[in-house]
Amino acid sequence: MDERNTKRDLVLAPSEYAYMQDVTKGIVKTYTGPTVINPTAQERPVVFDAETKLFQPCSLEDAVQQIAIAPEGFYLILKNPSEKYDHPSAGGVYPSPDLRVGRKINITGPCAFALWPGQLVQLVQGHHLRSNQYLLVRVYNEDEARKNWGTAVIKATEGAEPIRPPAQLDVGKLLIIKGTDVSFYIPPTGVGVVPDETGSWVRDALTLERLEYCILVDQNGKKRYERGPQVVFPEPTEAFITRDGARKFRAIELNVIQGLHIKVIAPYTEAGRSYREGDELFITGVETAIYFPREEHQLVRYDGHDKHFAVAVPAGEARYVMNRTTGEIRMIRGPAMLLPNPVEEVIVRRVLSDRECATWYPNNAEVLAYNRALRQLDDAGPRPGAVPAKVTAGPASFEAVDRDRGFTKPRTVVIATKYEGVPSMSVWVGYAVLVVDKQGRRRVEQGPKNLLLEYDETFEVIQLSTGTPKVSDKLVETVFLRVLNNKVSDRCVVETADHVQVTLGYSMRVNFTGEPARWFEVENYVKFLCDHVRSVLKGNAKKHTIEAFYAQSVDLIRDAILGKPITDGKRAGMLFPENGMHVTDVEVLEVTIDDEDIAALLGDAQHEAVQANITILRAQRGLELTAKREEIMRGEADARAETARRLAELEVAATTDKLRVALATVQAELDTAAAQQQAAAARNALADADHAAQLARRRATAELDSRISAAQQDLVLAALKAEVDAAVARFGAAQGGFSEALLALGNHEVLAKVAEAMSVQAFVGGKTLTDVIDKVFAGTPLAGVMDKVKAKVANGHPALPPATR
Numbered sequence: 001m002d003e004r005n006t007k008r009d010l011v012l013a014p015s016e017y018a019y020m021q022d023v024t025k026g027i028v029k030t031y032t033g034p035t036v037i038n039p040t041a042q043e044r045p046v047v048f049d050a051e052t053k054l055f056q057p058c059s060l061e062d063a064v065q066q067i068a069i070a071p072e073g074f075y076l077i078l079k080n081p082s083e084k085y086d087h088p089s090a091g092g093v094y095p096s097p098d099l100r101v102g103r104k105i106n107i108t109g110p111c112a113f114a115l116w117p118g119q120l121v122q123l124v125q126g127h128h129l130r131s132n133q134y135l136l137v138r139v140y141n142e143d144e145a146r147k148n149w150g151t152a153v154i155k156a157t158e159g160a161e162p163i164r165p166p167a168q169l170d171v172g173k174l175l176i177i178k179g180t181d182v183s184f185y186i187p188p189t190g191v192g193v194v195p196d197e198t199g200s201w202v203r204d205a206l207t208l209e210r211l212e213y214c215i216l217v218d219q220n221g222k223k224r225y226e227r228g229p230q231v232v233f234p235e236p237t238e239a240f241i242t243r244d245g246a247r248k249f250r251a252i253e254l255n256v257i258q259g260l261h262i263k264v265i266a267p268y269t270e271a272g273r274s275y276r277e278g279d280e281l282f283i284t285g286v287e288t289a290i291y292f293p294r295e296e297h298q299l300v301r302y303d304g305h306d307k308h309f310a311v312a313v314p315a316g317e318a319r320y321v322m323n324r325t326t327g328e329i330r331m332i333r334g335p336a337m338l339l340p341n342p343v344e345e346v347i348v349r350r351v352l353s354d355r356e357c358a359t360w361y362p363n364n365a366e367v368l369a370y371n372r373a374l375r376q377l378d379d380a381g382p383r384p385g386a387v388p389a390k391v392t393a394g395p396a397s398f399e400a401v402d403r404d405r406g407f408t409k410p411r412t413v414v415i416a417t418k419y420e421g422v423p424s425m426s427v428w429v430g431y432a433v434l435v436v437d438k439q440g441r442r443r444v445e446q447g448p449k450n451l452l453l454e455y456d457e458t459f460e461v462i463q464l465s466t467g468t469p470k471v472s473d474k475l476v477e478t479v480f481l482r483v484l485n486n487k488v489s490d491r492c493v494v495e496t497a498d499h500v501q502v503t504l505g506y507s508m509r510v511n512f513t514g515e516p517a518r519w520f521e522v523e524n525y526v527k528f529l530c531d532h533v534r535s536v537l538k539g540n541a542k543k544h545t546i547e548a549f550y551a552q553s554v555d556l557i558r559d560a561i562l563g564k565p566i567t568d569g570k571r572a573g574m575l576f577p578e579n580g581m582h583v584t585d586v587e588v589l590e591v592t593i594d595d596e597d598i599a600a601l602l603g604d605a606q607h608e609a610v611q612a613n614i615t616i617l618r619a620q621r622g623l624e625l626t627a628k629r630e631e632i633m634r635g636e637a638d639a640r641a642e643t644a645r646r647l648a649e650l651e652v653a654a655t656t657d658k659l660r661v662a663l664a665t666v667q668a669e670l671d672t673a674a675a676q677q678q679a680a681a682a683r684n685a686l687a688d689a690d691h692a693a694q695l696a697r698r699r700a701t702a703e704l705d706s707r708i709s710a711a712q713q714d715l716v717l718a719a720l721k722a723e724v725d726a727a728v729a730r731f732g733a734a735q736g737g738f739s740e741a742l743l744a745l746g747n748h749e750v751l752a753k754v755a756e757a758m759s760v761q762a763f764v765g766g767k768t769l770t771d772v773i774d775k776v777f778a779g780t781p782l783a784g785v786m787d788k789v790k791a792k793v794a795n796g797h798p799a800l801p802p803a804t805r
Helices: 142-151 354-360 365-375 516-520 525-541 546-551 553-562 596-733 735-743 748-758 760-764 769-777 783-794
Strands: 010-012 016-022 028-032 035-037 043-049 054-057 068-070 074-079 092-095 104-108 111-113 120-125 133-139 153-156 174-178 182-186 191-193 206-208 212-218 223-227 230-232 238-240 248-250 258-264 268-270 273-275 280-284 297-299 307-309 311-313 318-323 329-333 336-338 345-350 386-388 424-427 431-437 442-446 449-452 457-459 462-466 471-478 486-495 501-512 574-576 581-593
Touching: 010 016, 010 028, 016 054, 028 035, 068 074, 068 120, 104 142, 104 191, 174 182, 206 212, 223 230, 311 318, 329 336, 354 365, 354 457, 354 471, 424 431, 431 516, 442 449, 442 516, 462 525, 486 525, 501 525, 501 546, 501 553, 525 553, 525 574, 525 581, 546 553, 546 581, 546 596, 553 581, 581 596
Parallel strands: none
Antiparallel strands: 010 035, 016 028, 016 043, 028 092, 043 054, 068 111, 074 104, 074 120, 133 174, 133 191, 153 182, 206 230, 212 223, 212 238, 212 248, 258 280, 258 297, 258 307, 268 273, 311 336, 318 329, 318 345, 345 386, 424 449, 431 442, 431 457, 462 471, 486 501, 501 581, 574 581
């Protein structure tokens, strides 16, 4: 058992408080720990019930309450603050102060305090916001909000501007705190955060990717459409429109064969064009590949689907399209992908009558049955004879675009239909048809052609006689007219001038020429042709006897119908200006004489004539053979002569070519010689220049050597002069006895010995002894004596030995 239950005293810890009420006065006191409560008989413990807003008696232990604590990052919402905005201090007893009942304040943590009696508190964690989250806050006290706006704890995101107080802070005004601007928020006093339906304070914004959009609706009903990629934050009074729990939707993808039917529900202007309320638009993938809805548009659905798909019109086929406002029907030819504008156009089908089925498509029971079935729906069609095509649409929606693997039928006939398109007619080669419309216009179409009719057009029906001979009892109806190489066979009975009846059978080749519009002017051209030809043949037979007519029946019949041959052998033929019919040839099939006796007589005469003709023919063939042989021989001679002439021309041409080659060779050799001469002249000029340069170098070298030799000679002469002067001085001293000594030298052996002993040659530098003596005794009295000695040697004495020369 708790210790506080065993005593009447109540011990409060530092973080506890309790209320004690005086039962005689009703005053409620606040006890804050740490303290001890000694309740008297007039006091009782009470607690304040937050739901009933009343003080409820309780036991002492139940009266102990935890003080309000807000850690950092949290805040307290305190309701009914005191007049002084104070709180009970710790460790005391305090009477209840006057409270501002109905008011509330926000107190940012960290804080801790006890509550006065009647106060309520709510601990709320500070609001952390991501970039795709937001807070919805409401102003509940305009004065407090404006006064305490700066006390709000706001952590702005990087790069975001600080939140400034709005110009108007009316009570009840809603504001959006975006996570792109604020990462942490604690509201100030006067402003409260509004929780969502689940009680969460922080709300998630809508992140849109590419090709996504969302719709927001305001309280006034105005819608706002936003496209991705972006983060969409609603305005305070806006809400996201959800479908099947989704708040974002895929854009509608369109291609060139898809479209959307849009109705304008509000006027607007886009790209310089104004749209009025009630206008209808058809948007295709040509101008808008990706469609995003807008508030001025409303999608017109068919069978619960959004998209319109084109229908394939193969080559050679077509579809009827009716203008919904004017009723005009036009034809769209293939190949094409037909995507009619549902605002103005609708695809219709044409119903053919029984006669049209029989003449256009002979013996085709399936066509007849199908058109009879369509006529049962004629009364529900937009006009007589037209049946609206089936209307289908693709499976797209505003919420998503799912592409099925299979082909989805468009809002028209299916692609594999056989009869739902425009009636087509294959006009073959050589045929023509007449097309008429309800306005009276006519035109002729010739094959080969695949013909597609406009809605109000039909074919002109013609009638043809049948049988041989041609009769009108059984007529064939058709729309095809054979205009080229048409064959018409007939038989008639004619009578000759001698009253013999002959049955003629013939086949005529008929073409239609001239203006095509006249070809259909005669309804039964076969009867018209056969009647006229019979009349012509009967008239021509009356001019001839049976023998003449039977012998030349083919030519007479051809001449009567085609006319006589003209200069080039051609015949004019029989022309019918009424319808442009032209008989170009006649083949005679039968010429029969009705009287058998007359026929036999004519046969015998014919045999005799044939035998005579055969004899003549053989002779003519022999003559032709001889002429042909002679002509061949002449041709061979002409060919040989032509060959010889051609060979001579070729030989002359070859000789001319050889002459041209020889002349070209000579000219090339002349050009080569001229070029070589120019090259030799250039080489000579180069050699002359080189030789002149060498001569100049040699001249300069010789001049330099000459100057060096002169200088050396000057030096040698100076030295010799000095030596001579010295020698003269020495000889001068011995002149008295020396002359007699020299006279005693009568032969050259003694003189040679003297010179060798004296080394005069080496002494004076002479080349021979004679030169030495001349140099030694030159200019002295012994010069004459030396001359005599040399003369004596030259007149018969032996020459000097080689060593002394």
